[in-house]
Amino acid sequence: MQLGNLIDFEIEGEDGRFLPRLRSLSHIGFPWLFERNRLLLWHNFIQKFDPHLQEADEIDPFYFHLLLQAAKRWKKQNPKRIICESYIALLDHEGRLYPEEHCYICEGRIEEEIALMQAFKPAHPRCIYSPALPSKKIFDLFRSHKATFLDDHEIDLLYEVVMKGF
Ligand SMILES: [Zn+2]
Incomplete structure (x- = not known):
């Protein structure tokens, strides 16, 4: 086949x-x-x-x-959603999940909006010139490994980050 x-x-x-x-x-x-x-x-x-x-x-x-x-x-299911959830599980398994509510670039506190770098490292959207996502949903995803409460547009953004490489 x-x-x-x-x-x-x-x-x-x-x-x-x-x-x-x-x-x-x-x-x-x-x-x-x-x-x-x-x-x-x-x-x-x-x-x-x-x-x-x-x-x-x-x-x-x-x-x-x-x-x-x-x-x-x-x-x-939407395969991109499965990819995001699988990737969270992978990062967690490898001890690379970064649940800190601080920006990886400037170390400032992350408020309502977050952007994710490769390996889903949190950052301020302005620090990495990336589209903003709602922080609460992202940290919920980190904790629960479930992406059900993220909408398709948000899933698309996360998928793009995963595609930068593990
Ligand atoms: Zn920052």
């Missing part, structure tokens, strides 16, 4: 260490494999794992489970 092969190929990486376990994802035959937009987003998402995990000697099963859970939900 060509689309399944595309997935295998994209997650294979240079040395193929990540391949054997993830290959099974496409063999499960997820129904969204034939939906162009969902497949494209999946491709964008898993593409970020290879550079991120390249240095690891052994791949923590956490990443496989994270992707498997995401793939199961992919058909029913």
Whole structure:
């Protein structure tokens, strides 16, 4: 199956260490494999794992489970929302979630509005010249790992940050 092969190929990486376990994802035959937009987003998402995990000697099963859970939900929910929630879980697992209500750039307190840098580091929108998001919703997301209360526009902004790389 060509689309399944595309997935295998994209997650294979240079040395193929990540391949054997993830290959099974496409063999499960997820129904969204034939939906162009969902497949494209999946491709964008898993593409970020290879550079991120390249240095690891052994791949923590956490990443496989994270992707498997995401793939199961992919058909029913906005995939960008799933990407944001998965990424929060990943940052938390790696101890990189930065729940401080202070700007990463100027160290000033973050009030109602927040912007996120790569790895979802909080900043003032003016400090990084980025669109503002409501701080309360973002810190709720950090705590709950749930993005249900964010609207699609906000999800789009978060997705763009994730796409800068893990
Ligand atoms: Zn600042």
